[in-house]
Amino acid sequence: MEIQERQPVLTGLQPQEPSGPRRSHLAKRLLIGVVAGSVVLGGVLVLLPSTPRAAAPRPAAGPPGRANTAVTAGVPVAVADLVAVIGDREAHLRAHPRDGQAWAVLGNAYAEQARRTGMPAYYPKAEKALRASLRSRPEKNQAAMDGLTALANARGDFLAAKEWGETAVEQSPKRWTTYALLIDTYTGLGDYKAARRTLEKLQELHKGPRVLARASRVYWNLGWREDAAATISDAAAGAATPAERAAYLQQAGELAWERGDVKESLSYYKAALASDPDEHGSLAGQGRALAALGRMSEAMRSYQTALARQPAPRYALELGELYEKLGLTGAARVQYDLLRDRVRQDEAGGVDDELVLGLFEADHGDPQAAVRRLRAEWEAQPGIPVADALGWALHRAGDDKEALKFAKKAMDREHGGGVRSALYAYHRGQIERELDLVGPARRHLAEALQINPHFSPLFAPSAQEALTAMGEPSEEGPPDPSEETEEPAAPERATTPALRRPA
Known part of the structure; x- marks a missing residue:
């Protein structure tokens, strides 16, 4: 059944x-x-x-x-x-x-x-x-x-x-499984220092694939990309079941995608599906990679299969944007309607989809509504993805000065932990361009394409067009005024000793 x-x-x-x-x-x-x-x-x-x-x-x-x-x-x-x-x-x-x-x-x-x-x-x-x-x-x-x-x-x-x-x-400070869960919790709250501290405690209590998978995420957030990739590969190699192995292979595929290694990410997604065909996230990831390689028919089929099995709002948004890229506006609207319907279903189950809904509204709906949603989300859960999304929504709503504060927060190494995201860099570059900060805008748009030249079917071409329009950089100019912009306040965090790189 x-x-x-x-x-x-x-x-x-x-x-x-x-x-x-x-x-x-x-x-x-x-x-x-x-x-x-x-x-x-x-x-x-x-x-x-x-x-x-x-x-x-x-x-x-x-x-x-x-x-x-x-x-x-x-x-x-x-x-x-x-x-x-x-x-x-x-x-x-x-x-x-x-x-x-x-x-x-x-x-x-x-x-x-x-x-x-x-x-x-x-x-x-x-x-x-x-x-x-x-x-x-x-x-x-x-x-x-x-x-x-x-x-x-x-x-x-x-x-x-x-x-x-x-x-x-x-109640049970020696129970290792709770620390693994809290790493995800602190990351979601934007408390990267607590996540690092919790990983150190977890590694003292337990070893094994699940610990390696959590460590890989923390390393990635610190900017240790090679360590993150090696660690998740070790987790996949040590997995006890096909389902566990598939989950870690999918994570490896996500990391490869974020690095811009499209073919490698596709290999990981295919391996994950071979291990467990029900790993639906790898179906969507496969669609993402196939689209980047220009294999559009295969990409659409992969996304459609993923959505048929697990209609996640993020998958609907990605497929809708792929349809837009191909000029299929009617098909894109169908996916965006599916996204809204799915968010309503998730809300009935107690699921918070404010981040993906806010990004959707900013680009394809009501930017002012996106600002309201994401500002409330930031007040409750000030994570780095929320800072990026709120900054972008503010930009789309016309408030670029405040938008830059949040875009900087999303890319700040002290608070963000070293995350390198093509999407974050693109958002910041476009905000700076609107503020006539040509040098910083050029730098961040170029960084987005350097990290992953295929990060979005809509926005990667937009980044290249913006760079072309700005032309070649001029001689050394005055200091970057965007660096002096005041950042939005976030909750105070306890200091944490630096996490050691894996041997």
């Missing part, structure tokens, strides 16, 4: 509307509910048979057992194995509805199912199951707390993830 056709076995786990995508006080509210214990499992067990508490037998060998082990460790799981472990745990919970461990496994599996299949309705189901686990086992329930941290990360609610993850670390 296809996973999209699967109906919930447990009546009490029907998806429910969340209070909204922002859950900054979620952890505190749930912990109070756990301690109070006034509502037994919050209605999740309604209509389930009442039975005495029993020890949870582990899932049977084979797919359920493999998936249980992987889900518990936070490792990518094959879709077929997810279906197996979900069915196994649902059946177990009908007989043992107060088994907190089983609820935690089920909640984590639901969250992974939502991530792998792009079905946001499973996120509320995951939250209900994880709440049930905490109410059944309110003390030292690290599996449930890790699950809630991962769930909040997947939804893009990094404030809630921070609350859950830091609470889990306080």
Whole structure:
């Protein structure tokens, strides 16, 4: 049976509307509910048979057992194995509805199912199951707390993830899996120093492919591109399952793409799909690389397949822009309508799509609406991608002076950690060009094309056209006035010792 056709076995786990995508006080509210214990499992067990508490037998060998082990460790799981472990745990919970461990496994599996299949309705189901686990086992329930941290990360609610993850670390400081999740959390919040500090702690506690994959992301954000590439290759080589290997190969493909190594990125994406055909991110990545190589028909088919299997807003935006590049404006509008519809579905599942929606509105919709959305996102979660997107939205809305402040923030080594992004450089260069800062504009537009000459089917050609229009650089001029522009304020961060490069 296809996973999209699967109906919930447990009546009490029907998806429910969340209070909204922002859950900054979620952890505190749930912990109070756990301690109070006034509502037994919050209605999740309604209509389930009442039975005495029993020890949870582990899932049977084979797919359920493999998936249980992987889900518990936070490792990518094959879709077929997810279906197996979900069915196994649902059946177990009908007989043992107060088994907190089983609820935690089920909640984590639901969250992974939502991530792998792009079905946001499973996120509320995951939250209900994880709440049930905490109410059944309110003390030292690290599996449930890790699950809630991962769930909040997947939804893009990094404030809630921070609350859950830091609470889990306080209770069990030697549990390595929580530190891996917190690296993603701190990166989402733009706290790169905390991410580096957390990686150091993680490396003290554990070794293995999952740690290497997190380390690769941190190294990339520090600007250590070769180290990042080598580390993710090591992670893929050490992966225990095809699904895990595919996830790391996809990450390797993303890094190669960001470096401008189009053919290498395509090789990684193909290898990921050979390892796990359900790695939909690699289908979209393959489309991106094929378009850069001029293989447009293949690129469109790859994107269309990715969207049919997982209609992510980012994929719809990329395919829409590819259609625009090819002059297919009607087809582009269809993708943009799909993007809006998908964002609404994600919002119902508690997912924060403000970043991709803001970029879409800035370039293809209402720039003023983009500014409002992204300014609110910056106030809540001041990450580097948000700074870049907000700066670009301000530019598109006509406020280039403020736009430059955020564009600088996105490329600032102290706060951004050394990220080299062609898109960020392009955005900054175009803002500077509008402000008649010709030298800096030329430098950043050239940098964008140097990093990745194919970074966007629409904007890479625009960067080249702008450079041509500006002509050759003149003799040495006055200092760059953009360097004196005041940067937007961001929360104060604790100082962190420098992370050592890998040997």
